[in-house]
Amino acid sequence: MYLTTSPGAVGAPAPARRAPLRLSWLVGRTFSGGRPFLPDPVTPSLAQMQTDLVRPYPVEFRPELLERGERNTFVEMTQELLADLPPLEEPLDLVLVAHTVPDADPRRSASCHLADVLPGDPLAFNLSDQGTAAGFTALRLVSEYAAADAFRHVLVVLLDQRTFLYDTTGARDVPRQDCAVALLFGPEGRAGQPVTRQLADVAPDEVRTTLDAVLNEPAGAGAGGPVTLITGQGLDAERFGPGLDVRPAPPGRPCTGPWAALADVLPEFTGAGPRRMVVAEYDRALRYLCTTTLDLEEGT
Structure with missing residues (x-):
C-alpha cells in the first residue's frame, strides 16, 4: 500500500538525498497473431462493455469485428515481456504502464496484474491520453515520484495494440503493430538517470533549434562523446543531416x-x-x- 503523509514541520531537516534512478534494463518485443475474441466465456461480455465504452x-462499436478479430491484450503482452527481464528479486516501488490507445479487452488491468506478480507492494497505475508523449510523460513522472520519495526500483511498461472494435478511419497516431517495451530503473545500470523535458506550444519551425540546444547541452557523463538521436514518427530524421547519428x-x-529503437x-x-543518447518526439497537432x-x- 502506498501512503502519503502531511508535510513535515517548518524548519525540519530535509530528507536524506536519494540515489539517482539509473536505467538498468531495457527490452522490447513485438507480437503477431493473437487469440480470437470469440467464444467469450467472461462476464460481463466484451460486446456489452465496448458498447458502453464508445457511447x-x-x-460505433462494430460487433462483426469480434467474430473475425484477434487480440494480444495488454496483460498478455506484459506477461511475455517479463520473461525478457532479469529475475526481479528486489521489491519494486513503482510500476507505471503507459499506452496511447485503450486495450481492446480492458477487463484486466496490466498495472494491477504487475503489482500482484512482482515483488514488493508497489504503487501501480496506468497512464493514457498522452498521444505520442506517453512514454516521455511516464519517465517524467518516474523522476518526480522518485524525487518525492525513497524509490529505488521502478518498472515502466509501454504498450501499443493494433486491434480496435470500432472504426479508426482518420484517427491520429493509431498503432499498426502490437509491441511492448519495459524500462527497469534502479541504483545501478547501463545508463545514467534520464532527463526528460516536455515543451508545449513549440511551432514546427522552432523544433530544430530547440532540439539542437538539447543535443549540445554540456551536462552529464556522456558530454564530450558522440551523440545518437532517436527520432519518433513526428520528426523527420532526414532534416538532421549526415553529421549526426x-x-x-x-x-x-x-x-x-x-x-x-533505443x-x-x-x-x-x-x-x-x-x-x-537523446530520444525525441514531436506532435505537430x-x-x-x-x-x-x-x-x-x-565502459557501459
Whole structure:
C-alpha cells in the first residue's frame, strides 16, 4: 500500500538525498497473431462493455469485428515481456504502464496484474491520453515520484495494440503493430538517470533549434562523446543531416517506437566510451516537443 503523509514541520531537516534512478534494463518485443475474441466465456461480455465504452464518443462499436478479430491484450503482452527481464528479486516501488490507445479487452488491468506478480507492494497505475508523449510523460513522472520519495526500483511498461472494435478511419497516431517495451530503473545500470523535458506550444519551425540546444547541452557523463538521436514518427530524421547519428523509430508504434529503437541501439555501444543518447518526439497537432537524454558512461 502506498501512503502519503502531511508535510513535515517548518524548519525540519530535509530528507536524506536519494540515489539517482539509473536505467538498468531495457527490452522490447513485438507480437503477431493473437487469440480470437470469440467464444467469450467472461462476464460481463466484451460486446456489452465496448458498447458502453464508445457511447460518449462519435464512433460505433462494430460487433462483426469480434467474430473475425484477434487480440494480444495488454496483460498478455506484459506477461511475455517479463520473461525478457532479469529475475526481479528486489521489491519494486513503482510500476507505471503507459499506452496511447485503450486495450481492446480492458477487463484486466496490466498495472494491477504487475503489482500482484512482482515483488514488493508497489504503487501501480496506468497512464493514457498522452498521444505520442506517453512514454516521455511516464519517465517524467518516474523522476518526480522518485524525487518525492525513497524509490529505488521502478518498472515502466509501454504498450501499443493494433486491434480496435470500432472504426479508426482518420484517427491520429493509431498503432499498426502490437509491441511492448519495459524500462527497469534502479541504483545501478547501463545508463545514467534520464532527463526528460516536455515543451508545449513549440511551432514546427522552432523544433530544430530547440532540439539542437538539447543535443549540445554540456551536462552529464556522456558530454564530450558522440551523440545518437532517436527520432519518433513526428520528426523527420532526414532534416538532421549526415553529421549526426540519427536512428528513426519504426513506424506504426506511437507509444513504443522510440523506446523500441533505443533498445535496439544500446547493445551497439556496450563497452564503448561515453555517449549521449537523446530520444525525441514531436506532435505537430498538439505542438508538444518531448526529449529524454541518457548519458552512457565509460565502459557501459
